[in-house]
Amino acid sequence: MNILLLSWNYPPRTGGIEKVIFGLHRGLRGLGDRITVITSRAENDSRRSEEYPPVLRAPRRGVPGFLLHALARGLGICARHPPDVILCGSLLTLPVGLVLARPFRIPLCLIVYGSDLLQGGKLLQAGLRWWLRRADRIVAISRATASLLRQRGVPPQRIAVIPPGIEPARWEAAPRGGGFQKWEQELQGRRVILSAGRLVRRKGFLELVREVMPEVVRRYPEVLLLIVGTDPAASLIHRERISDEIRAAVEELDLQYHVRLLGHVPGALLRFLMMRSELFALPVRSIPGDMEGFGIVFLEAALCGVPSVSTRVGGVPDAVEHGVTGWLVDPQDIRGFSEAVCRLLADAEKRKRFGEAARKRAREKFNWERLARAYHDTLAAVIQAHSRKRGGTSHG
Secondary structure (H helix, E strand, O other), X not given: OEEEEEEOOOOOOOOHHHHHHHHHHHHHHHOOOEEEEEEOOOOOOOOHHHHOOOOEEOOOOOXXXXXXXXXXXXXXXXXXXXXXXXXXXXXXXXXXXXHHHHHXXXXXXXXXXXXXXXXXXXXXXXHHHHXXXXXXXXXXXXXXXHHHHHHOOOOHHHEEEOOOOEOHHHHHOOOOOOOOHHHHHHHOOOEEEEEEOOOOHHHOHHHHHHHHHHHHHHHOOOEXXXXXXXXXXXXXXXOOOOHHHHHHHHHXXXXXXXXXXXXXXXXXXXXXXXXXXXXXXXXXXXXXOOOOOOOHHHHHHHHOOOOEEEEOOOOHHHHOOEOOOEEEEOOOOHHHHHHHHHHHHHOHHHHHHHHHHHHHHHHHHOEHHHHXXXXXXXXXXXXXXXXXXXXXXXOO
16 A cells, blocks of 8 residues: 655654654554655654654745645655555645645545644634545544544544554563663652643643642652653644643642652653553543543553553543543542542552553554554555545555
8 A cells, every 4th residue: 555644743743643643654664555754844853764764854844834845745746656545644734635635536534633623713613624524534543533523524434533552562661771770769668650741731730730739648748749741842732831830839839849840751761750650640621622632641651550540531531441441530520530549549459450451451452553454444445435436446
């Protein structure tokens, strides 16, 4: 299969969409598909030759330059060696994908996440419905995201739900290298809770510090919350800068001994901290105009054998199975969230059982080898249906 993938999001940019596109690129290549990726310029691309598969990057920074680059390179590719299918990695590239797909009579697929479907007022939402109807198939990363598509008039038969994936071998491997002795000493005797993700309001970091930690600290004076993540400086949707608010809350509540905001940490250190933690906590909120489409970080914690406490919001119930791999509470129930955290800290046997179940579920249900095959089969079905309509065969 010959695939043209258009995506603004790609490493070394960081974020959930970047993880999806990168994992999908590697997974489809592993299945033998020919996949050409057109993506944005990267500020720091020194690791590309070893860590990333080859991609076509825009020569200039910014969204307009990327879209023009994607259109120009895409036109050349479609004219010389037409792909069997065009896959848009997000809504941002859908207009370019449609411009390429229609004249060359190539089927078009799209991946959507959640928050991208909630942006703008009535006029923008009406335009969004028009654009969505032009895609041959839309992949939603969770059942909640699929529900948003149906609400916007997309027929169920044109929706495929394929969750984000993860690479078990990477997350289950013991972190290598030095630098962990210092952390071992700092964490000795502490009950460690980890929370991680981009510092946006919907993740609930402020609520975790302000409303959950005081009660947890009262019951467990040796507890330490580690928050990993940075403000969304490169996001096209989020403009929050809540790291200062988190630091202010820590100081105001005198939680300096119990809460540390670590910012960005290398992957090996994140794995080490995950494996050292007793539970992962993220009180995701329900915010108008924003949504947690899934939560890949729950899978990362799962592969480290760490149970999660979160909320029944958006796609989180797809990532965390309540009562099996962790606990979910209503997003408004902060007291219930605090209680769930304390109950897990008090029950080592339940933490172990949840952690083992979480690791098993992540390995079996969310490994990229399995999910890349799901994408491959979905794209192949679209290509076959399009070919039948044309009465011909695919380009590849």
